[in-house]
Amino acid sequence: MIRGIKGIKDITPDEMPKWGVVERTAHALAQTFGFQEIRIPVFEKTELFVHSIGGTTDIVEKEMYTFPDKDGTSLTLRPEGTAGVVRAFIERGLKTYESSRKLYYIGPMFRHERPQAGRLRQFHQFGVEYVGSSDPSADVEAITLLWRYFSALQLPGLSLELNSLGQLADRRAYKEELVSFLKTKADGLCENCRRRLEANPLRALDCKIPGCREATNDAPFLTDFLSASSKEHFEQVLQGLQAVAVPYSINHRLVRGLDYYSMTTFEVSCSALGAQNAIGAGGRYDGLFETLGGSSTPAVGFAIGLERVILALPESTLPPPVPWVFVASFGEKGRQAGGTLLDSLRSDHVKADTDYNTSTLKTLLRSADRLNAPYVVILGDDEVDRNQVILRNMKTKEQEIYPLDSASSVIRKRLGFR
């Protein structure tokens, strides 16, 4: 048989209720915060991602699904959403008639990694981009939305960590200091981190290897190198979060893996998840628009991994099932009347179903039981002769008799619809 691709999962019907809540909540909450949905393509020119995410990041170096188009143009399945949104923003001139614009998206992303718990090659993200404001309140809004989303879904064991990477100039000064510090500790560093000294020294800070952690323990803090305005911005973000009672802690080691971040960065992790416990993360990316050929535009955003949300989603978040009716009709006249009733129920917006593969009352009831039907309409030749239907409550076993002609509307009311 032909199997699916490694790390790429089907979402089966029994998982859909969870996806339903997760997606509906995302749409509803983003829209209450004033964000508008945008849909962007799942693939783009490769250079878009190389320029935005950064050529030396793991994502670009080894995790992208890249392939040539017929004319040779290199295309890539999107590994994240921000680059595409920014591209669309610039290309479509979405900025021209408003000073700031708030967008959100939900959709699949692709990264060629070895799959494990909470990590897939095709996964889904809900992300928002608050474009056009450098005000710390924009950071606060994004982080608040992120936090409220998880709260609405009642996810357990969450913690929000914040850091500030400062402006490019701040970071440059800090990097120099950090590199010279790390060189004094080079013996204690892992091979990977020694390599990072050249390419991406900040990443050594969140290396999990004990030796590196120890070596970087008394490393200088990035926050000590922030300019006065960067520091002020970060302070205001923290105050803003306090004002809306979003709990956070500061993590001086928090460094994001994508090159475009600056200033505020944040990450929410979930203790219910295992090794891949980052469930949502983001930050400010004031320089990205220019990098991609747009005018200088400040922006802040985040992305949430929906598969990870679903792994942590408690059963209690699911809405109660909608009541519905299984039509158990049998006998020649019964089946015919059953077909008509089925259609009237559906026309009255009542979920109704039956099973054409069984034909005795016993087996019809068994089907209804397997489908977890809360109600069953019993409709055999006898009922048709008497112009009646029987409505059976499967849980209480109580049965009520209604006239066949008005059955649909009576049943509709009986199920609690108005």
Next chain:
RNA sequence: GUGGGUGUAGCUCAGUUGGUUAGAGCGCCGGAUUGUGGAUCCGGAGGUCGCGGGUUCAAUUCCCGUCACUCACCCCA
């Protein structure tokens, strides 16, 4: 890309120190019950023991390879 674990019925897993016909629970089908589901009892169907090779009189079992799944590293959502 690297490392560990696991592949036996539709599902969850036993088991065979190498030996006739490979088991259980759940699920499925039928009957007890010809117009009333779930429970109980009885009966039944269902297996290339992941795949390929090697050793052996004999391999599901031992060895090698391979593939898949899975967890972790790395990295990230």
